[in-house]
Amino acid sequence: MPAASSPRLARTDKLVAIEMGGRVEGHDRVTLDFGPTRALDGKPNTFWLTGYTSPNLVLSFIGHDTALVSGISITFPQQANDPIGDKPFARTFPTSVEVWTSMKGTEDFQKAVAAPLPQDLSEHTIALPAPVEARYVKLVFPANAGAQPLTSVAEIAVREGQAAGYVPLLKRHADLAALLSSNGVCVVSDSHRFTTQPLTSIYGEKT
């Protein structure tokens, strides 16, 4: 790492960002290189690419804690062609998203909202009708633009809401807040153990 580089600030406004302790439940992916955590890494040039019909992704917060969810955002890959078929990437963009939440886990989800996704490269923000407290957030992508099996998403964010009496996630995890402010990141392994790495290990140099 060149000495002149300076890391990006942690994305504390994204509840499922990797450095916030966000993780994917399950392993819906074509290959490891295009696994779903690629949609949580803050990099628009890395992406989740899945070959499932109507793919879904279950996301959780640090330590499987709860959070008040006010909405999500979705960003599509910015590259011209997909890396597997070398076809126009836009044909893999999902055309809509459903947001489901659960306090229990991989079952008992309630649909909070469904919304179309504009077919452009900007960040698409979808607000829930009202903030929902959740332990798990499931995103479902019922169809894509190309009627082909591949579906891609470059970045997913889950936004935190505010309500009287609600204590924000970072206030409940002072250790994570301190870690982020000291320029580290929280990486949660499959065994739910936390390790720390410098932010630059995820982001690389400042862009």
Ligand SMILES: [Ca+2]
């Ligand atoms: Ca990414």
